[in-house]
Amino acid sequence: MPRETLSRDFIASHNTADSLWCIIDHKVYDLTDFIDAHPGGSVVLEQVAGTDATETFYNLHRQEVLEKYSSLCIGVVENEKPEVLVPSPGQLSSVPYAEPLWLRPQFKSPYFNDSHRRLQRALRVFVDTYVTPEAQAKEKDGSYISQELTDRMVRENMLAMRLGPGKHLHGKILPGGVKGEEFDYLHDLVQAQEFVRANSRGFQDGNFSGLMISLTAVLQWMKNEKIKQRVAGETLSGKKFMCLAITEAFAGSDVAGLRTTATKTPDGKHYIINGTKKWITNGMWCDYFVTGCKTDKGFSVILIPRSKGVETSLIKTSYSTAAGTSFVEFNNVKVPVEYLLGEEHKGFMVIMSNFNHERFMMCCGVIRWSRTVVEECLKWCNQRIVFGKKLIEQPVMRQKLAKMISHVEANQAWLEQIAYQMCSMSYAQQSKLLGGPIGLLKSFSTRSAHEIADEAVNIFGGRGLTQSGMGRVVEQFHRTYKFDAILGGTEEILADLGVRQAMKAFPKSML
Numbered sequence: 001m002p003r004e005t006l007s008r009d010f011i012a013s014h015n016t017a018d019s020l021w022c023i024i025d026h027k028v029y030d031l032t033d034f035i036d037a038h039p040g041g042s043v044v045l046e047q048v049a050g051t052d053a054t055e056t057f058y059n060l061h062r063q064e065v066l067e068k069y070s071s072l073c074i075g076v077v078e079n080e081k082p083e084v085l086v087p088s089p090g091q092l093s094s095v096p097y098a099e100p101l102w103l104r105p106q107f108k109s110p111y112f113n114d115s116h117r118r119l120q121r122a123l124r125v126f127v128d129t130y131v132t133p134e135a136q137a138k139e140k141d142g143s144y145i146s147q148e149l150t151d152r153m154v155r156e157n158m159l160a161m162r163l164g165p166g167k168h169l170h171g172k173i174l175p176g177g178v179k180g181e182e183f184d185y186l187h188d189l190v191q192a193q194e195f196v197r198a199n200s201r202g203f204q205d206g207n208f209s210g211l212m213i214s215l216t217a218v219l220q221w222m223k224n225e226k227i228k229q230r231v232a233g234e235t236l237s238g239k240k241f242m243c244l245a246i247t248e249a250f251a252g253s254d255v256a257g258l259r260t261t262a263t264k265t266p267d268g269k270h271y272i273i274n275g276t277k278k279w280i281t282n283g284m285w286c287d288y289f290v291t292g293c294k295t296d297k298g299f300s301v302i303l304i305p306r307s308k309g310v311e312t313s314l315i316k317t318s319y320s321t322a323a324g325t326s327f328v329e330f331n332n333v334k335v336p337v338e339y340l341l342g343e344e345h346k347g348f349m350v351i352m353s354n355f356n357h358e359r360f361m362m363c364c365g366v367i368r369w370s371r372t373v374v375e376e377c378l379k380w381c382n383q384r385i386v387f388g389k390k391l392i393e394q395p396v397m398r399q400k401l402a403k404m405i406s407h408v409e410a411n412q413a414w415l416e417q418i419a420y421q422m423c424s425m426s427y428a429q430q431s432k433l434l435g436g437p438i439g440l441l442k443s444f445s446t447r448s449a450h451e452i453a454d455e456a457v458n459i460f461g462g463r464g465l466t467q468s469g470m471g472r473v474v475e476q477f478h479r480t481y482k483f484d485a486i487l488g489g490t491e492e493i494l495a496d497l498g499v500r501q502a503m504k505a506f507p508k509s510m511l
């Protein structure tokens, strides 16, 4: 905290390398001992010694730099007050379009009630306080989510919450005092979008995305109640970890082309699993693999515990290894037949029933990420000075921003509408009526992400290609938005699904 009140004249006299002060946002910084450590070099600091460097500083640095180096601040300018807003944990952003409409105080929403708002407020504080600092660090060093954060989320019933609405939440109290029974798909949208604000795409998937898309299948399809309860207990308490293992080097979206085999032993008591899986998120540390296998008359889904013959190795992708993306090999792995999910040879139903929620979550995520990028661009255009004026004063920049804002607002509106419909439908109705619209929204929102990432890098220039500093969020988005375009079904497959599903209900109608 600033200690002294200093006059501008007195500050101006500290204008040499031996005593180098400057003013940033009405606060005084003593940079004398920092000159040699400054990543931007000593020359630039000497050029601003004794002056007000506010404009120059914000042209090149994020606000967080000042927070990190707050110990350099020695006082405030006499009779002046800092103006820059520094958000505290849990706060909403006051930058236009930085929050969805329903969170802006001036607007109303037909969808969100007090319970959704309580959940949002509690999660914002939780994510800002506990998730973001760890996420940022792990995204950088590529290490996996800590047991400490896992345990913290378990205590708040957050792992269970992230599976979406259902019986598994009954009797549980969720953040904001929300009862598990009242948790619906609008709550689900809220939680997905709040977690994404940690701005760490690899860690985001490392944070139990494997469990989110696989335990649901176990809860819905595992016939053996004893195994189901045990596995659910172990995984929801953060003691064991689970992932979904469908994709192979041989087949991605073409589930019918899978080559991993499950052959029954002659006594009919076990399956012997052989094959490989590729791009398995969280696979590196998982104890259970919900695995798509070829059985003699079709396709089946089997829960495979990590045991003899299961090997995982790390795949380096364009986002952080914090996601634990893995290549999995099953080499004569013996699994009791009780670990089958659903009916033998009818595994498509098991997989398909999971897809809608997974895709819905991905829409929530990529739309929220896109909004953050819009916020970054708005802030940058408002503070960056080139050719003697702010970027925002250039009409070409405003055109770009208008396009980006429109994509985000349109997608969020469609997303909320779909979430609202999901709230009043059974899972079967959702699959029948919303599988297509969710596919179209996912496909369109990643096309929007493509446009937004492209424009954002053009706005940030070289900084949009730099992993630290002003453009680091934009750089990461541009490098990683494709994960949402590929995972859970590619844009083309999902766009096609959307139209094919519409044609199924086509009336005998002519032009």
Ligand code: HEM
Pocket: 022, 024, 029, 031, 038, 039, 040, 041, 044, 045, 047, 048, 053, 056, 057, 060, 061, 062, 065, 066, 069, 072, 468, 469, 470
């Ligand atoms: C409290 C004062 C300051 C601190 C703590 C500070 C810290 C930093 C840090 C951490 C970076 C690395 C880039 C980043 O991660 O954002 C940086 C870069 C830089 N800084 Fe500073 N800085 C300060 C003041 C200034 C001032 C007053 C100027 C200009 C006169 C300046 C000019 C630069 C330049 C040119 C770079 C390289 C920027 C780039 O590559 O885009 N710094 N500074």
